[in-house]
Amino acid sequence: xxxxxxxxxxxxxxxxxxxxGQFEKIMEKDHQINRINLKDKNINGxxxxxxxxxxxxxxxxxxxxxxxxVFEQMLGSDLIIYASPLYCWDFTAQLKALIDRHFCMVKAxxxxxxxxxxxxxxxxxxxxxxxxxxxNNADVIQTVFERVAFYIKAKIAGKFILPxxxxxxxxxxxxxxxxxxxAAEL
Numbered sequence: 673x674x675x676x677x678x679x680x681x682x683x684x685x686x687x688x689x690x691x692x693g694q695f696e697k698i699m700e701k702d703h704q705i706n707r708i709n710l711k712d713k714n715i716n717g718x719x720x721x722x723x724x725x726x727x728x729x730x731x732x733x734x735x736x737x738x739x740x741x742v743f744e745q746m747l748g749s750d751l752i753i754y755a756s757p758l759y760c761w762d763f764t765a766q767l768k769a770l771i772d773r774h775f776c777m778v779k780a781x782x783x784x785x786x787x788x789x790x791x792x793x794x795x796x797x798x799x800x801x802x803x804x805x806x807x808n809n810a811d812v813i814q815t816v817f818e819r820v821a822f823y824i825k826a827k828i829a830g831k832f833i834l835p836x837x838x839x840x841x842x843x844x845x846x847x848x849x850x851x852x853x854x855a856a857e858l
Contacts, residue, residue: 673703676749678742680710680756680767687801687843691834692755694844694851695799699858706745710766713738717769724776731790733776742770743777743790751795751829751858754817758802761812774824781823792825797858801837801847810835830857 677696681688696705714737724732731743746752754771756763763771780786798817802810810833821828834850837843 673750674748675699675703675705675751675753676745677705677707677753677755678710678746678767678770679707680754680764680770682711682764682766683757684709684711686757687834687837687840687847688755688757688799690840690843691801691837691847691851692753692799694848695753695854698851698855706749708742708745710742710764710770713742713766715739715742715766715769715773718772718775720775725779728779731776733773735773739770739773743773746794747790749794751797752791752826753797753799755799756813758800758804758810758813761809762816763813771820774820778823778825787825789823789825794824794826795829795858796821796824796826797828797830797832797854799832799834799850799854801834801843803838804835806833806835830854 677692679689716735716737723734756767777790779788800810800813814831832850832854834847
């Protein structure tokens with residue numbers, strides 16, 4: 673299986689990167705892993721210009737940044753992991769910009785019978801680390817993820833949250849257990 677992991681953290685060696693790295697290490701024995709560090713990418717926000725709608729058979733975004741190459745890597749994957757620390761109950765700005773750009777991957781959303789997505793039937797999973805509990809804290813990001821998956825017509829393979837993860841030691845210990853759970857379920 674080809675797995676693309678998208679690290680939305682602005683920290684390459686933070687808690688989310690640590691847990692994601694543990695998952696990748698487990699999975700790389702039997703699967704091909706491709707990590708995308710959004711910190712290293714230039715991805716602008718969606719312009720809302722609608723130019724992508726004029727090209728129904730291709731991604732068609734007019735912006736010349738790194739989003740299209742990220743999308744191409746996603747298209748070639750069997751499983752996509754969206755990994756983010758929790759920022760104000762949601763994804764980081766880095767990952768949110770990429771998610772907003774998913775707009776160019778979907779055609780005819782306003783016409784339910786014609787709604788198509790280049791990511792249709794792709795398996796997607798969510799990995800979140802957060803300093804607080806899940807309840808009344810990491811519940812919003814899960815709802816956003818579910819709606820994004822619906823919009824891109826992807827299949828949710830799992831949602832994995834590491835609560836009370838306020839330092840790297842927690843990410844290394846409890847994170848390893850979560851990474852093992854992810855590997856077993858995905």
